[in-house]
Amino acid sequence: MRPPRIDKGLVLDGFTLVVPLKLGGMAQIWEVTHPDHPGPLVMKIPLILDGDDPTMIVGFEMEQMILPRLTGPHVPRFVAAGDFAHQPYIVMERILGRSLFERMGEAPFPPEEVARLGLSIARAIADLHRQNVLHLDVKPANILFHRDGTAVLVDYGLACHRQLPDLLAEEFRLPIGTAPYMAPEQVLRARDDPRSDIFALGCVLYEMTTGRQPFGDPKGARGMRKRLWWDPPPPRALRPGCPPWLQEIILRCLAVEPAERYPTMAQLAYDLAHPEEVRLTPAATRTARDGRLTRLRRWLRAAGAERPAPPPVEVQAAVTPIILVAVDLSADYCTVADAVRVMAGRMLTLLPGARLACVNILKIKRLMIDESHDEEGRALHVARLVQLKAWAEPLGLPAERLTYHVLESTDPAHAIVTHARENHVDQVVMGARGQSSTRRYLGSVSAQVTAEAPCTVTVVRAAA
Amino acid sequence: MRIALISDIHGNLEALQAVIAHVARQRVDLVAVLGDIVGYGADPVACTETVMTLAGQGAIVFKGNHDEAVERADPDMNAAALAAIVWTRGVLDGAHRAFLTALPLTARIDELLLVHASARHPGQWPYVMTPRDAELSLGATDARLVACGHTHVPALFSLQPNRTCVAFTPVAGTAVPLAAHRRWQIVVGAVGQPRDGSAAAAYAVLDLGQGALEPHRVPYDHQAAAAKIRAAGLPDRLASRLALGR
Incomplete structure (x- = not known):
């Protein structure tokens, strides 16, 4: 049957075409209704013509395969798909907010705005990665925002699902992606590294910060090869x-070697959420490009570079976790704090690449602190931070794998659970007190965290 | 229609029973046994009888190279396989042998061709391991889908005219949509002697209505199966490989 005009x-399978929203050369987007x-x-x-770009057609197949499997607030809800034998199409939820592309005219953005938007986008991509999907075409036009600021990623035409066949991988001899945002390994035709999305987001953050695309819009194979050595x-x-x-965050995202970038999108999101905790290296203040x-060294290495080997399994699965360690530093629980450190050390041995967020709760009586107590409060805060760092020292972790947070709260369990939820923490490790009258009267913090946390909770007891 | 694709049982009763129990929960309309019911394992009699019972309940069963070797020696077989076949001949009775001999090589169900090895030369048992093998297999038939076993390694290949054949290793528990405008070569893996590094029995459910392949792995008591192989005096390698899935 010939496809309809x-x-x-x-009316296609009950969907009525109402208004064309975008009439591109490759695909049309229509607003539709269905009873x-x-x-x-x-x-x-998709506009499929004979001899047309097959990337587009196969990409549309990939999108038809991947979109129905994605759930959550960061993807448009899938509604229906049309068969290739008749008229291929995908119907999905319309996202009403603006795209980052439309807002990019306002760039450069203030740093706080870059961090805020960047955090939303990083959380959205981290959510895709958790669902085994790599987007591989992260760019401003594919990032939309709901009115409440939640980022939504659209267009899965170049995406890849770790547990489904990658129809694009074998078929094409040329790199596929969008030139200004494509990661170096994508130039070499790798399609299996979640850190490619981290690189692309780095390009987006750079553009938001400076108003310029970091690599311009190169054309041709030679221009793209430059991605392998040019900074x-x-x-x-x-x-x-x-x-x-x-700058530290952006340049770490833009490292040529994937291993020098953030290991996971969730860890990048963590830094965007806690700018004050970002470990600064000499790159943070540099104003000149690499020597x-x-x-030259990178250029030589790039000269013969071919498609890299698949990244390690833990990288592919984006499973280098964020572990929140809640440390109680009151003198009574010293032995528990030691036991918690031993447990954290064991986990780090098992999960090289895991990142530790050390959290201490500074319990306050009520949320309003008047001016006279402010200075005293700040001194206490700093003292706790010092104690927390001293607690972590024996772990011997490099600074970029550790962050410290003193959270002020009237409700310690609630503070821990909230921090875990907001930062997509993978696991909470905390101590449990032994028998104490406080616990008998007030209930146990660890029990409440275990009940309410959105992730695995490991409760540690000191040996009696 | 939902079809359970079961292949390469190889006289492993523990694995076969575990898979049948798993299949019972998958709401299938048809069971297809893609050959190699015997060979390697220590329970050829019980496995053949189980498959005969399945056939009596409507299952379709195909002949594999080991089933054929019971009657007709296969010069290509390695020493361990040959030792197992010689031993198997001695334990099967006339009814079992008649059942195995009478098995067909292929059958068509609409767009689907079922066969033990490549569709290229049924009866000569070419392996389907590489995209090139899959192209040759699909090239030999006008069926849009071909399902086979024989390699003991689960795989899925997708082909479109004038395009590179795409290879994929299915992930157990994740259904793969099989786009209707593409051709697909399905290799289901082995029930009784997996060789892809996992000890669990492999099989798949093909949902023709939904156009999806559901790959499954079923853990079974491979230590018991290995112990029986050793007790029967069969080559030790046939026992030890079960735990390794190699």
Whole structure:
């Protein structure tokens, strides 16, 4: 059967085409309605012509395969798909907010805004990674925002699902992606590394911060190969107001070697959520690009570079976790704090690459602190931070794998659970007190955390 | 229609029973046994009788190279396989042998071709290991889907005219949609002697209505199966490989 002419009023499997939203050369996007599906909905229809770019067609197949499997607030809800034998299409929820592409005209953004938007996007991509999907085409046009600020990723035409066949991987001899945002390993045709999305987000953060795409918009294979050795000017060279922590984050995302980037999107999100905790290296304040020798070395290495071997399984699965260790530092529980450290040490041995967020709760009587107590409060806060760092020292972890947080709260369990939820923590490790009258009267903090935390909780007891 | 694809039982009763119990929970309309009921394992009689019972209940059963070797020696067989076949001949009775001999090589169900090895030369048992093998197999038939076993390694290949054949290793428990405009070569893996590094029995459910392949792995008591192989005096390697899945 010949496919029907796409036009206003056409009814496809009960979906009525109402208004064209985008009439691109590759695909059309229409607002559609259906009596059984509450709107607003959009239908994406690929324009398949004989001898057309097969990447587009196979990409559409991939999208039809992947989108129905994704759930959650960071993807458009899948509604229906049309068969290739008749008229291929995908119907999904219409996201009403603006895309980052539309807002990019306002760039450069203030650093706080870059961190806020970047955090939303990083959380959205981390959610995809948790669902075994790599987007592989992260760019401003594919990032939309709901009114409440939640980021939604659209267009899964270049995406890849770890547990489904990758129809794009074997078929094409040329790198696939969007030139300004493509990671170096994608230039070499790798399609299995979640850290490629981290690189692309780094490009987006750079663009938001400086108003410029870090690598411009290269054309041709030679221009793309430059991605393997050329480094863009540090953001501070273009925007002296870019704070060191933001430059540190951006440049770490843009490392040529995936192993030098953040190991997971969740860890990048963690840094964007806690700028004050970002460990600064000399890269943070640099205003010059890498030296000639460094670049020459990269160029030589890039000269013969071929498609890299698949990354280690833990990287593919994005399972280098964030572990929240809740440390009670009151003198009575010293032995418990030691036991918690022993347990944390064991976990770090099992999970090299895991990151430790050391949390101490500074319990306050009520949330309002008046001015006279403020200074005293701050001194207490700093004292706790010092204690926390001393507690972690024997672990011998490099600084980039550790962060310290003193959380002020009237309700310790609630503070721990909230921190775990907001930061997509994978596991909480905390001590349990032995018998105490406080516990008898007030209930146990660890029991409440265990009941309410969104992740695994390991409760540690000191040997009697 | 939902079809359970079971292949390469190889006289492993523990694995076969575990898979049948698993299949019973999958709401299948048809069971297809893709050959190699005997060989290697220590329970050829019980496995053949179990498959005869399945056939009596409507299952379709195909002949594998080991089933054929019971009657007709296969010059290509390695020493361990040959030792097992010689031993198997001695324990099967006339009814079992008649059942195995009478098995067909292939059958068509609509768009689907069922066969033990490559569709290229049924009866000569070419392996389907690589995308090239899959192209040759699909090239030999007009069936859109071909399902086979024989390699003991689960795999899935997708082919479109004038395109590179795409290879994929299915992940147990994750259904793979089989796009209707593509051709697919399904290799289901082995029930009784997996060789992909996992000891668990492999099989798959093909849902023709949904156009999806559901790969499954079923743990079974491989230590018991190995102990029986040793007790029967069969080559030790046939026992030890079960725990390794190699």
